[in-house]
Amino acid sequence: MAKLDFNPIADTTRRAEIVALLRRAILTGQLEPGQKLNELRISEQMRVSRAPLREAMRELVQEGILTSIPYAGTFVIDVTAKDIDDAYSLNKVLDEFAIARTWPLRDQRFFDELDRRHAAVKQATRELDTTRQIETALQLHGLIHEWADNSVLLETWQRLTSRLQMYFALHQRARNEPVPAEDAHETYVRLLKGTDMRAAQRHAKEHIDFDFEALLAYARGLERRGPNDASRASPTRGRPGTA
Amino acid sequence: MAKLDFNPIADTTRRAEIVALLRRAILTGQLEPGQKLNELRISEQMRVSRAPLREAMRELVQEGILTSIPYAGTFVIDVTAKDIDDAYSLNKVLDEFAIARTWPLRDQRFFDELDRRHAAVKQATRELDTTRQIETALQLHGLIHEWADNSVLLETWQRLTSRLQMYFALHQRARNEPVPAEDAHETYVRLLKGTDMRAAQRHAKEHIDFDFEALLAYARGLERRGPNDASRASPTRGRPGTA
DNA sequence: CACAAGCAGATTGTCGACAATCTAACAAGA
DNA sequence: TCTTGTTAGATTGTCGACAATCTGCTTGTG
Structure with a gap:
């Protein structure tokens, strides 16, 4: 059978x-x-x-x-700037934990899935589909949480993701400009495939910092004008x- | 006014x-x-x-x-042993984060509240009210999450708490024996009042380890007999x- | 004009009844 | 005996209507 x-x-x-x-x-x-x-x-x-x-x-x-x-x-x-800040700082902690847990569990299937999701992001970026771009980027990012083999972590991250997706969508909608075609996730994927876990953890933090700073600035601007x-x-x- | x-x-x-x-x-x-x-x-x-x-x-x-x-x-x-294990390991991460965030925000009101909740635990312990004992112990433990000034963290921890409370209640119910009257939180409270943040973080992990090991063993036993x-x-x- | 009381209008909260689906038991046939 | 089709009972999912509450306007009074 x-x-x-x-x-x-x-x-x-x-x-x-x-x-x-x-x-x-x-x-x-x-x-x-x-x-x-x-x-x-x-x-x-x-x-x-x-x-x-x-x-x-x-x-x-x-x-x-x-x-x-x-x-x-x-x-x-x-959406307040503080909410975003709170979600972001907690997200960093969860990322670090997820990478640590996922690290010894990485296998060929993991790498394949990583590539698949990475490709999806690049696809959405090429098509200038901002909504889908956010979606795929978060899915790429979520792989470590899915792979960490911790249902509570996964659930927690999914809740966080909802908000992050909403925040980023707002941001994108506001500036209403096509996103740079450059690939911001290349390094992230490469480090996840590598052998230096600490480096991957460090990059996860800094990498998101980039997008996040702009988002936070936008939210602060929103609040200033009432x-x-x-x-x-x-x-x-x-x-x-x-x- | x-x-x-x-x-x-x-x-x-x-x-x-x-x-x-x-x-x-x-x-x-x-x-x-x-x-x-x-x-x-x-x-x-x-x-x-x-x-x-x-x-x-x-x-x-x-x-x-x-x-x-x-x-x-x-x-x-x-309730599976893995669920408990997952919840517990994530809880450790959240605790560490919460202590770090709360640390610079500690003031007299914090210490007072800490003492108040600590007293509530001791009260419930004296009265052999196991349900209330679990409740108050988790409330004592939750103070650092409330004080950390991060709404997403608090929300996350409250979700975790629900499960932990359920797990511990099951455990207590199963062994059905009055809990030792000794105070297991004395050190925890003292360290939170002290000046060594790392020590507080370390103790938070180890302290819960104690209760948790018994709980986990109980859950594993449950699963073994179907x-x-x-x-x-x-x-x-x-x-x-x-x- | 300021202000409190009271009255629509709209919206949410709750109820009882009906429809859709599942489970388990039973019967029919190979 | 095993499998498959059928049916009855119970339970969940959904509906339309009514009750409770809120908001904003109107009205009356000083």
Whole structure:
């Protein structure tokens, strides 16, 4: 008998699809930070009742990209410079840990997957698809977390990734300029294939520093010129900060 | 005008109360790992309709202590030795980070709060209230994460805490013996008040090692004598592992 | 004009009922 | 005996309607 592992079949509930739709809308910036999600309107647009929509929203609230205020509404989280800074500094710690854990587990499959994801980033970069570029870059970066064989770490990183993706998407959307075609991940991939773990860890930090500084500067700029301009739909009752 | 900060008023939705009730039931071990949560039965017991109950369950699924399989049910997560090991090793990393961040922010209020929580642990220990003892010990331990001024770290740690509390509660429940009255946190508190940050970081790791080794051994024992015995209500379709 | 009370309108929270799906038991056939 | 098709019961997923709450406007009063 041939050895064959089947993957679990796809979720077939409306709820799961709604979660995916909403998450994508948020992470790509189609839903702006601070914006209120009107249940009735969204449920009509999606041709779904409010029950599965509300359940989906609860999931995203726990996922950290929505925030809910009872009887007031559910909002896309606000992005503050401090949030980005917090997420980034924790990300550095997790990266270091992930590399250490992954290091002895690297094998040919790891290197192949590394190349595959790296190629995907370059592909997206060539096509000037900024959204996909962010997505693929984060996936490339996530490999060490997937490979570290620590489910809690992976889960934690995925939560972080959601936010990072949202932040970067906002940033890209704001400057609205094609990204430099140069390959910023060449060194990262090479070091992960090498023999000097400490060097890889060091580079992981510095490499992200680059993108991050620009992002942070952008966020600070946003805050200087007042709260976000998506607040047209926000309530007067309370700022939908981190509830 | 006197400076006075009001706390947010309590959540007044049934959903929030249900979340609290269920979480407590799970973390104290009243709901055993692998056990299925029957929506109809629970909603009748709580005198609530299924809608808010289901929303509450979605939250707890995202919180990582429940797992859901479409059309099959929602289950308390299974506890494997590897899960505990994963959570623990990540916890060490977070602790180190939290101590580093908290260190320069320590002030009198920090020390007071440290003493307060330490006293709470000793109180619970004296009263042989094992559940409360776990709770207070984790709260004592959580201070450095609250004080680190990093919302993402705090959120991450709270998620981890949920699981750790569940694990420890299981452990305590299993051996079912009063805990030694000796104070295991004396050194930890003293070092946090001291001037040697590295020493505090080192101790944080070793200190938890102690409790953890016993916990891990217990979990391994559980697995050796087959899957859990709470599976009487589990589905045959698929193990409600980490879905 | 300032301000409190009260009244729509809109939105969220909750409910009870129905539809879709799964599980397990049983029957039919090779 | 083993496998496959069928069916009944139970449980989850979804829906539409009602109740509770909030916001902003209007109104009345000084």
